[in-house]
Amino acid sequence: xxxxxxxxxxxxxxxxxxxxxxxxxxxxxxxxxxxxxxxxxxxxxxxxxxxxxxxxxxxxxxxxxxxxxxxxxxxxxxxxxxxxxxxxxxxxxxxxxxxxxxxxxxxxxxxxxxxxxxxxxxxxxxxxxxxxxxxxxxxxxxxxxxxxxxxxxxxxxxxxxxxxxxxxxxxxxxxxxxxxxxxxxxxxxxxxxxxxxxxxxxxxxxxxxxxxxxxxxxxxxxxxxxxxxxxxxxxxxxxxxxxxxxxxxxxxxxxxxxxxxxxxxxxxxxxxxxxxxxxxxxxxxxxxxxxxxxxxxxxxxxxxxxxxxxxxxxxxxxxxxxxxxxxxxxxxxxxxxxxxxxxxxxxxxxxxxxxxxxxxxxxxxxxxxxxxxxxxxxxxxxxxxxxxxxxxxxxxxxxxxxxxxxxxxxxxxxxxxxxxxxxxxxxxxxxxxxxxxxxxxxxxxxxxxxxxxxxxxxxxxxxxxxxxxxxxxxxxxxxxxx
Amino acid sequence: xxxxxxxxxxxxxxxxxxxxxxxxxxxxxxxxxxxxxxxxxxxxxxxxxxxxxxxxxxxxxxxxxxxxxxxxxxxxxxxxxxxxxxxxxxxxxxxxxxxxxxxxxxxxxxxxxxxxxxxxxxxxxxxxxxxxxxxxxxxxxxxxxxxxxxxxxxxxxxxxxxxxxxxxxxxxxxxxxxxxxxxxxxxxxxxxxxxxxxxxxxxxxxxxxxxxxxxxxxxxxxxxxxxxxxxxxxxxxxxxxxxxxxxxxxxxxxxxxxxxxxxxxxxxxxxxxxxxxxxxxxxxxxxxxxxxxxxxxxxxxxxxxxxxxxxxxxxxxxxxxxxxxxxxxxxxxxxxxxxxxxxxxxxxxxxxxxxxxxxxxxxxxxxxxxxxxxxxxxxxxxxxxxxxxxxxxxxxxxxxxxxxxxxxxxxxxxxxxxxxxxxxxxxxxxxxxxxxxxxxxx
Numbered sequence: 048x049x050x051x052x053x054x055x056x057x058x059x060x061x062x063x064x065x066x067x068x069x070x071x072x073x074x075x076x077x078x079x080x081x082x083x084x085x086x087x088x089x090x091x092x093x094x095x096x097x098x099x100x101x102x103x104x105x106x107x108x109x110x111x112x113x114x115x116x117x118x119x120x121x122x123x124x125x126x127x128x129x130x131x132x133x134x135x136x137x138x139x140x141x142x143x144x145x146x147x148x149x150x151x152x153x154x155x156x157x158x159x160x161x162x163x164x165x166x167x168x169x170x171x172x173x174x175x176x177x178x179x180x181x182x183x184x185x186x187x188x189x190x191x192x193x194x195x196x197x198x199x200x201x202x203x204x205x206x207x208x209x210x211x212x213x214x215x216x217x218x219x220x221x222x223x224x225x226x227x228x229x230x231x232x233x234x235x236x237x238x239x240x241x242x243x244x245x246x247x248x249x250x251x252x253x254x255x256x257x258x259x260x261x262x263x264x265x266x267x268x269x270x271x272x273x274x275x276x277x278x279x280x281x282x283x284x285x286x287x288x289x290x291x292x293x294x295x296x297x298x299x300x301x302x303x304x305x306x307x308x309x310x311x312x313x314x315x316x317x318x319x320x321x322x323x324x325x326x327x328x329x330x331x332x333x334x335x336x337x338x339x340x341x342x343x344x345x346x347x348x349x350x351x352x353x354x355x356x357x358x359x360x361x362x363x364x365x366x367x368x369x370x371x372x373x374x375x376x377x378x379x380x381x382x383x384x385x386x387x388x389x390x391x392x393x394x395x396x397x398x399x400x401x402x403x404x405x406x407x408x409x410x411x412x413x414x415x416x417x418x419x420x421x422x423x424x425x426x427x428x429x430x431x432x433x434x435x436x437x438x439x440x441x442x443x444x445x446x447x448x449x450x451x452x453x454x455x456x457x458x459x460x461x462x463x464x465x466x467x468x469x470x471x472x473x474x475x476x477x478x479x480x481x482x483x484x485x486x487x488x489x490x491x492x493x494x495x496x497x498x499x500x501x502x503x504x505x506x507x508x509x510x511x512x513x514x515x516x517x518x519x520x521x522x523x524x525x526x527x528x529x
Numbered sequence: 530x531x532x533x534x535x536x537x538x539x540x541x542x543x544x545x546x547x548x549x550x551x552x553x554x555x556x557x558x559x560x561x562x563x564x565x566x567x568x569x570x571x572x573x574x575x576x577x578x579x580x581x582x583x584x585x586x587x588x589x590x591x592x593x594x595x596x597x598x599x600x601x602x603x604x605x606x607x608x609x610x611x612x613x614x615x616x617x618x619x620x621x622x623x624x625x626x627x628x629x630x631x632x633x634x635x636x637x638x639x640x641x642x643x644x645x646x647x648x649x650x651x652x653x654x655x656x657x658x659x660x661x662x663x664x665x666x667x668x669x670x671x672x673x674x675x676x677x678x679x680x681x682x683x684x685x686x687x688x689x690x691x692x693x694x695x696x697x698x699x700x701x702x703x704x705x706x707x708x709x710x711x712x713x714x715x716x717x718x719x720x721x722x723x724x725x726x727x728x729x730x731x732x733x734x735x736x737x738x739x740x741x742x743x744x745x746x747x748x749x750x751x752x753x754x755x756x757x758x759x760x761x762x763x764x765x766x767x768x769x770x771x772x773x774x775x776x777x778x779x780x781x782x783x784x785x786x787x788x789x790x791x792x793x794x795x796x797x798x799x800x801x802x803x804x805x806x807x808x809x810x811x812x813x814x815x816x817x818x819x820x821x822x823x824x825x826x827x828x829x830x831x832x833x834x835x836x837x838x839x840x841x842x843x844x845x846x847x848x849x850x851x852x853x854x855x856x857x858x859x860x861x862x863x864x865x866x867x868x869x870x871x872x873x874x875x876x877x878x879x880x881x882x883x884x885x886x887x888x889x890x891x892x893x894x895x896x897x898x899x900x901x902x903x904x905x906x907x908x909x910x911x912x913x914x915x916x917x918x919x920x921x922x923x924x925x926x927x928x929x930x931x932x933x934x935x936x937x938x939x940x941x942x943x944x945x946x947x948x949x950x951x952x953x954x955x956x957x958x959x960x961x962x963x964x965x966x967x968x969x970x971x
Contacts, residue, residue: 452891464907471901
């Protein structure tokens with residue numbers, strides 16, 4: 048063999064240096080966002096071709112969109128190229144080894160919430176020991192659901208096992224190009240939940256992300272899709288009252304609900320992510336797009352949310368009341384303390400006849416926080432006999448916080464009745480005096496009054512959640528008075 | 530389109546600059562033109578103009594109206610006068626003062642009520658209105674083309690018992706003339722403990738197309754009391770853009786009655802600021818629309834100091850294919866503890882093709898406050914209708930009466946019976962089945 052042929056051989060066998068797919072050892076992709084990264088995410092998850100195309104399409108839309116600036120929140124610009132868009136579930140070894148290593152403040156909070164010890168460990172990210180096997184718990188539930196015909200699994204599993212269902216409904220409520228953060232989510236979402244309730248089925252239990260907590264580390268770009276077929280019912284709980292360990296600063300989730308004829312979806316959220324410290328340093332940015340489509344006649348979607356965490360919340364769970372006689376509901380308690388900012392509310396788009404919507408929003412603002420309700424009630428021309436009732440009340444605690452209301456009411460049908468009411472005030476001295484006079488100390492009195500203020504919303508929550516939400520409220524507002 | 534409009538107005542300015550009032554500082558005109566050049570006219574992308582498209586105005590090439598010649602037709606003016614009410618009356622045609630039609634301009638000595646053109650009291654203008662921001666393309670246009678208007682100055686402690694009635698009449702005599710525009714500017718300054726009542730009426734020759742872009746600035750010093758009425762009953766083809774800016778000092782009180790009845794496209798902004806403790810403002814508004822009218826009311830009340838009060842009550846009745854917009858904003862600043870701010874907006878839709886977009890906003894940065902707002906949109910209450918029907922009123926009459934009663938809630942508190950009656954009649958005139966209502970009002 049001559050030198051020359053050896054050289055040629057070497058060239059032929061040499062691996063291609065500038066490969067399109069970078070095979071890296073770690074499970075985390077280098078920060079940055081481009082089409083290659085999206086292709087990589089899709090490949091890692093072994094997604095079908097159409098989903099990759101859908102993601103790329105969303106990405107192309109996203110690059111042409113501008114970051115929205117209309118919300119009443121202020122934050123330094125986000126560098127989207129500095130974020131890593133894919134990381135496999137974090138190895139448990141990263142976390143603290145035992146509860147002794149966990150921030151005592153966090154433990155104190157768990158204590159107050161009355162969370163069992165093994166759950167505390169799990170929430171704090173401690174490597175779970177053999178005592179508590181969440182997987183087996185989840186499996187029991189899964190069997191029960193399978194008997195009923197309900198599909199409840201992670202989004203990735205759904206893409207693999209039920210691609211037709213996913214393809215039929217994905218993006219049908221929140222299109223990929225809907226808004227800046229929804230487009231970003233559509234391009235890079237890594238996981239989430241998928242839920243399908245077949246015809247004439249009442250889901251035998253309340254579904255909760257909590258059940259799949261072993262897979263709960265779905266990352267910052269979560270995607271949830273719930274489809275309720277004709278005459279079915281499901282109640283879905285998202286989130287958890289306990290503060291979760293979380294390293295991601297930006298969360299941009301998308302939730303899509305589809306309710307067909309006479310179906311009912313009840314979606315409850317308790318959000319308690321890290322709000323930053325007393326000086327407003329750190330904290331999660333929670334930019335979420337949630338929308339429900341009452342596609343069938345007589346369908347019903349109800350959103351209940353308790354928002355206590357996150358440094359910035361930007362979230363408007365909405366209902367499109369497309370089917371005749373459909374109804375939408377929105378119950379919300381948003382609490383902000385210290386330097387938290389919340390711009391939250393809802394959209395009720397009445398398209399069908401005899402559609403009804405109810406909005407109850409309670410905002411509580413303390414410290415230096417800003418809390419805004421922003422809502423839209425739109426009665427389109429064909430929505431005869433549409434009815435809306437909106438009440439949004441704000442409670443102010445402390446003279447440096449703010450509470451704002453921006454309701455948009457657009458009515459194009461003379462048969463509609465739309466009412467909007469809003470009040471803003473502080474806890475009245477009379478109320479406080481009344482309680483104090485009966486031997487209730489100030490902090491308890493304030494808690495009691497605040498809980499009373501939020502009662503209309505709490506009573507919509509599933510029972511266990513309601514109890515926890517009350518406790519959570521007290522903790523969030525701790526030290527806000529007096 | 531906006532650029533074309535801006536360059537049209539810049540050219541118009543060059544054409545007319547020599548005839549515009551000399552007492553208005555040239556520098557302010559220059560600043561205003563500069564503002565217009567940089568900002569252009571608003572589009573629907575701007576939050577403040579989300580529901581109102583001004584392109585029908587920017588598309589048309591309005592030009593400054595001619596001063597009225599010798600042949601003044603005073604019939605339309607006569608109809609607007611309050612015959613039984615003793616008042617000081619100033620009349621403007623196409624933006625220029627008509628001394629012959631104005632009457633009773635003798636006021637208590639020390640008080641000033643005059644046309645801007647005739648009074649070059651630069652010192653007064655500077656003192657009260659010297660540092661007004663522009664902030665708005667149409668304000669810029671008004672500032673640049675300012676030619677005439679009214680200056681009212683009431684010195685400390687003086688009360689002017691008779692109302693001051695300012696009539697602006699727009700329009701052209703025949704279709705061959707180009708559509709005219711006018712930019713009236715009213716400057717109202719009330720000294721300490723002074724009080725006055727002022728009525729602005731905007732009307733036009735029926736069926737003619739023109740553009741009125743008015744601007745009123747009100748300064749109320751400590752303890753001053755102002756009753757302010759603005760009645761917009763422009764021709765159905767007219768374009769009306771108006772802005773009223775109010776600044777109130779300690780313990781002053783302004784009652785503002787805003788009535789929008791006419792115009793093809795009308796927009797009115799009220800920006801009020803309560804800059805000292807104890808100031809109080811009451812805003813009452815009524816808008817009636819029909820056919821293809823578009824009426825937009827924006828109000829902004831800023832509570833800047835403690836113990837300030839605002840009450841706002843706007844009502845609207847929409848018929849035909851018309852569209853109404855209401856945007857009421859209340860801002861309570863950090864220092865403004867003990868603020869009380871209440872706002873309500875009620876709308877009645879009478880036809881299937883009418884539309885209303887309402888947005889009552891609260892922005893609150895202080896905690897010891899009582900603030901509320903409410904907004905409703907609906908149709909006539911079936912129970913009320915039934916009540917009247919059960920008392921042998923036919924359906925049309927019952928509907929008309931209820932509609933009238935809905936509107937009357939805003940105007941029944943007006944102090945001067947003559948003004949109230951006039952308004953009641955003009956409202957009845959705008960509503961369906963006028964005759965039926967009038968029969969009942971006898």
